[in-house]
Amino acid sequence: MALFDLFRRRAAPPPPDPMELALAAFQRGDYAEALNLWEPLARAGDARAQSNIGACFAEGMGVERNPALALTWLTLAAEAGYPAGQRNLAALYLQGGGDAVEADPAHAAALYRQAAEQGDAQAQDMLSWMLLEGEVIPSDPEEAHRWALAAAEAGIASSMTRMGMLYHHALGVERDVAEAARWWRRGAGHGDADGQAMLGAAYVLGAGVEADPVTALAWLLRAQAGGSGLAQPFLGPARARLDDAGRAEAARRAALPLEEEGA
Structure with a gap:
């Protein structure tokens, strides 16, 4: 011992x-x-x-x-x-x-x-963006999709939102509004303000999801607070479809911690 x-x-x-x-x-x-x-x-x-x-x-x-x-x-x-x-x-x-x-x-x-x-996910995200924009290197939506998917699966929220854009606009993939909404939901849930704006827009329009003005306005308000300019065109239509109680409920949801939104 x-x-x-x-x-x-x-x-x-x-x-x-x-x-x-x-x-x-x-x-x-x-x-x-x-x-x-x-x-x-x-x-x-x-x-x-x-x-x-x-x-x-x-x-x-x-x-x-x-x-x-x-x-x-x-x-x-x-x-x-x-x-x-x-x-x-x-x-x-x-x-x-x-x-x-x-x-x-x-x-x-x-x-x-x-x-x-x-395998650097942030670089994959940036390369995807550059390939989609086509201002510095030639535009290649199919390759942009490949890199965005890799970055999104690694947890990069902006690439999740970009995946939604690719599917919505049929860039490098066949158009699939339900798949676009699914990716916007993932981006929104990971805190990307543009993803929140586009998910809100999908709920306004009933594009890939069932139209729901309360849910739409909640996501749009959250996106606006996060600095996304994409929310602005859809805020008026979402508010117009709701009474005061509906608008109050949307504002309440938008103020919740993100994990409580049910993304």
């Missing part, structure tokens, strides 16, 4: 993981501490730390915004093949960074594709 106690006293716990400590600091808003922990990792070649530092300089989190330093760190992470680094560098090139970083949307699209092909 004494030998066991001696062994137990000598068994030291493993040292804390600096990356985990940094992420915990970042999540509680202590960006300066996160940067202090990431810096030695980044200088030692850790692509994840390089990407995180670059993102902080790009967004001005814990440090003054510095596109030039963001470019340096994100390029290192991207060239190491780290998907989030490629995606963060793509975002920097998409918007540009003053004199330090000239906007290069075509290069951004290429970086998003590199990250998307490695």
Whole structure:
């Protein structure tokens, strides 16, 4: 028993993981501490730390915004093949960074594709959007659908809403208003304001779901509060179909926590 106690006293716990400590600091808003922990990792070649530092300089989190330093760190992470680094560098090139970083949307699209092909869901979402818009790279609705589906299944709400748009407008898929409403419901339930607006519109029009003005107005009010401009054209028609009690019920539902809406 004494030998066991001696062994137990000598068994030291493993040292804390600096990356985990940094992420915990970042999540509680202590960006300066996160940067202090990431810096030695980044200088030692850790692509994840390089990407995180670059993102902080790009967004001005814990440090003054510095596109030039963001470019340096994100390029290192991207060239190491780290998907989030490629995606963060793509975002920097998409918007540009003053004199330090000239906007290069075509290069951004290429970086998003590199990250998307490695399974980065946020990059898949952005690549899907770019393929649908067709302003930077040629429009390809079928490929846009493929990437949107991958991102949506990974939990990206904006891609869920985009899937609804693709089915509603028959872009890359056959038109299916019920499938569109199903995807809008998923996007709405995950908090996407545009998805909430389109689900509300579906309930106004009875497109893919049974018309229900109270449910319609509840989703449209929630979408409007979330900043979606897509809700505005449908608010008047939804209100016009309801009496004061119906409008009050819709407002009550719109104020509930999202999980209580029954999405």
